[in-house]
Amino acid sequence: MNVHVALLHYPVYNRQGEIIVSSVTNLDIHDIARAALTYGVSRFYLVTPLEDQLKLIQRLLSHWREGPGSARHPERKMALGLVTAAASLAEVVGIIKTDCGQKPELLVTSASQADATLSYSEARERIKQGKPVLILFGTGWGLTKEVLAMADSTLAPIRGSSDYNHLSVRSAVAIILDRLMGSIKER
Numbered sequence: 001m002n003v004h005v006a007l008l009h010y011p012v013y014n015r016q017g018e019i020i021v022s023s024v025t026n027l028d029i030h031d032i033a034r035a036a037l038t039y040g041v042s043r044f045y046l047v048t049p050l051e052d053q054l055k056l057i058q059r060l061l062s063h064w065r066e067g068p069g070s071a072r073h074p075e076r077k078m079a080l081g082l083v084t085a086a087a088s089l090a091e092v093v094g095i096i097k098t099d100c101g102q103k104p105e106l107l108v109t110s111a112s113q114a115d116a117t118l119s120y121s122e123a124r125e126r127i128k129q130g131k132p133v134l135i136l137f138g139t140g141w142g143l144t145k146e147v148l149a150m151a152d153s154t155l156a157p158i159r160g161s162s163d164y165n166h167l168s169v170r171s172a173v174a175i176i177l178d179r180l181m182g183s184i185k186e187r
Contacts, residue, residue: 001181003127004104004134005036006045006092007169009053011147012140022139024053029060031170033079039177044082045092057085089136089147096132104132108143108151109176111158111165118153120179127180135176137169 007028010021024046036044046057061080063069070077086092096104107123127133136143136151148154158167158175167175 001040001042001127002100002130002132003039003041003181004043004045004092004096004132005032005041005137005173005177006047006086006089006134007032007137007139007173008089008143008147009046009048009050009139011144012138013142013144015141017141019144020140021048021050021053024048024057026060028139028170029057029080029083030076032173033083034076035170035174035177036082037079039181041082041177041181043084043096045095046083046085047087047089047092048085049087054085054087057083061085089150092134096134100132102132104134105153106134106136106151108136108148108154109138109157109172110148110154111142118155120156120176123153123155123180135180137173139169 009024011019012022014020014022029046033044048054048057061083064073064076064080084095086095093103093106105126107118135155136147138144138147155176157165158172159165
C-alpha cells in the first residue's frame with residue numbers, strides 16, 4: 001500500500017484557538033509508529049519546525065534504531081524505522097513526490113462532522129488504487145483551517161457511543177488506520 005501518515009505539530013490550534021507549535025511526545029512517536037507498521041503504512045512523518053524538537057526526534061530514533069534499544073527491542077526498531085522527521089508539511093509532500101513520482105492525495109482528519117467529505121469506504125477504494133495517500137493528523141486542538149483547506153478530502157470524524165469526543169491522537173490514528181486498512185485484503 002502507498003499510504004503515509006503525518007502528525008503535524010505545526011500549524012495547530014491551542015484550546016484558545018491560537019495557532020501554535022505543540023510539543024513532540026515520546027508516546028506519540030512510539031505508539032503511532034507501531035500502529036503504522038501494524039497496518040502497512042509506508043512512512044510515518046513527524047512535522048515540527050522547531051530545531052530542538054527535530055534534534056530530540058533524531059536522538060530518540062537513534063537510540064531505538066542503532067543504540068541500545070535496537071538490540072533489546074527489535075520490534076520497536078522495526079516500527080521506528082518508519083519514522084521520518086520533517087520541518088514542514090511541504091517537505092513531507094516533496095519527499096513523497098520524489099519517492100513515488102507523484103504528489104500524494106491529502107486526506108485530513110477533523111472532529112467536526114461538518115467538515116467530512118469522504119467516508120471510510122470511499123477512502124479504502126482510493127487506497128486500493130495504489131496512488132500515494134497522505135493522511136494528516138493534528139496535535140493540540142487540531143489542524144488549522146489553512147491545512148484543512150489544502151486537503152483533497154476530509155475523513156468522517158470518529159464517533160463513539162457517548163457525547164464525549166476527545167480522543168488522544170494516538171487512539172485516533174489507530175482507529176482510523178483500522179477503518180481504512182484493517183483486513184483490507186478481505187473487504
